[in-house]
Amino acid sequence: MRTIQSAALIVNAQSRRGRKLFKQARALSKTLPFPVKAHAVRKPSMLETTVKRALEDKPDLVILGGGDGTMSGLVDMLVGEKVALGVLPLGTANSFARTLGIPLDLPGAMQVIADGHYRRIDLGMIDGDYFANCAAIGISPLIAETVPHTLKAWLGRFGYLIWATWKFMRFKPFTLIVGEGENETRLKVVEVRISNGPYHGGTELVDGATVDSGEIVVQAVTGHFKRRLVWNWFASFFRLEARHGTVESFSGKSLRVTTEPPLAISIDGEVLAKTPVTAKISAGVIEVAAPGP
Numbered sequence: 564m565r566t567i568q569s570a571a572l573i574v575n576a577q578s579r580r581g582r583k584l585f586k587q588a589r590a591l592s593k594t595l596p597f598p599v600k601a602h603a604v605r606k607p608s609m610l611e612t613t614v615k616r617a618l619e620d621k622p623d624l625v626i627l628g629g630g631d632g633t634m635s636g637l638v639d640m641l642v643g644e645k646v647a648l649g650v651l652p653l654g655t656a657n658s659f660a661r662t663l664g665i666p667l668d669l670p671g672a673m674q675v676i677a678d679g680h681y682r683r684i685d686l687g688m689i690d691g692d693y694f695a696n697c698a699a700i701g702i703s704p705l706i707a708e709t710v711p712h713t714l715k716a717w718l719g720r721f722g723y724l725i726w727a728t729w730k731f732m733r734f735k736p737f738t739l740i741v742g743e744g745e746n747e748t749r750l751k752v753v754e755v756r757i758s759n760g761p762y763h764g765g766t767e768l769v770d771g772a773t774v775d776s777g778e779i780v781v782q783a784v785t786g787h788f789k790r791r792l793v794w795n796w797f798a799s800f801f802r803l804e805a806r807h808g809t810v811e812s813f814s815g816k817s818l819r820v821t822t823e824p825p826l827a828i829s830i831d832g833e834v835l836a837k838t839p840v841t842a843k844i845s846a847g848v849i850e851v852a853a854p855g856p
Contacts, residue, residue, distance in 0.1 A: 565647055565681045567624050571617035572601040575610060575629030581653045584669055588628055588651055591673040614640050622646060630654015635694045635831035638686060641849055642693060648851040649676045659696040662760035662774055663853045680855035684774040687759035688843040694830045697763045700822060701754035702734045704829040739783050740821040741813050750811060753792040754784040757842045768799045771812055779844040781813045781820060817843045
């Protein structure tokens, strides 16, 4: 069991619930059996600087409060450091927390940290960029690039759904190429998920992806028509067996991913790359507080 002597609490106070919950998180952190230095970050541009400053104090644990984009954007900074990660899910979808089985309420998530159980997990990589949970090609980057922050902040997942429906009308299927040369596979698809965990957009979509498998999973929703994606989301949301017939999956330690035409890639909700890319796994690279067995 990992011994924690001190911790840093860093909350993205611009995430949907971050502004309201920082004070509660700071109060709850005082009940932990070790000292916690708290930081509220109101400008996303200051997140990396705040984490760097916190790491200078050599804490044993960094507790991050925010959404999937916050987690994915900062997890790179913890790789190679002798520090564990604690997760407070304060975002819209909270797919990373769902993957780990962390409660989505603040007291429950803080209790996981207090219980002191840790597990070593993989991180995905798009070229040289680590990510925590899932990258996507298709409608997800189109939404992420354009969704008004105020709509997402005030209406949460419902507002995200409204914007997604609007953007869906302008979206077109595309060609996916996995692999290279004689080993390449070409498919007509409506969405691609590059996953280190099963959740995407808060829904369990990629059954074969886990955070400790040592492999990255590329899942393609196949088809020539947009309604295929609607059916996949519906079947996945209600856990229908038919969901398996809408996808084709590839897995491995490293996979080359290309699209025609070249398309943007959202990484845990933030548009950060463009095809072609190499999707890889970095096995057991970070330790995170998670519910015990």
